[in-house]
Amino acid sequence: MALEKKIEMVADLVEAAKNFFVDLLRPDMTLEKISEVVSPRLDDTIKKYEKNGLTYSAGKFHIKYADEKHFQLEFEMYFQDIEGKWHKCANESDLRDATLLEAGTWKTIQALKTITFPIEKPKSKDDEVLQKDKKLEEYKEAEEAKLLAAPTDIPTASEKTIDIEVEKK
Helix, strand or coil: CCHHHHHHHHHHHHHHHHCCCCCCCCCCECHHHHHHHHHHHHHHHHHHHHHCCCEEEEEEEEEEEEECCEEEEEEEEEEECCCCCEEEEEEECCCEEHHHECHHHHHHHHHHCEEEEEECCCCCCCCCCECCCHHHHHHHHHHHHHHHHCCCCCCCCCCCCCCCCCCCC
């Protein structure tokens, strides 16, 4: 591979990573919606660099708790060229306001601190690039178990009775 072409390819990787998170999120995002928006962009990045002679190896996409009002998105992907040298394509977003997220999603991020989705190369056109986070799946199962274990014998408003004692004079 000519040195000039290799330098151009690496510069291209850096530029694509820089612009990855621009205009990505809208209000009331869930983890599923974030995945739906990010997955095609990651897939396009993989295809673009494979077309230029790099081979995609592995990667991860992270949603991270930053502080009580912010979160951050981050990804890293690894490619190998025909000479066997490794190239990393990575970026992290600026801090994002937690109000962009649906309330339950924000609580999940606060509880888990980091949610990691492995990035797999799609095998077919409709494959998702982002795979499920095992820690997130376990958290969801635990939350569902809590809901199922919650007492079900709580009276409804129509079943409640109020005892009032009236003092006679």
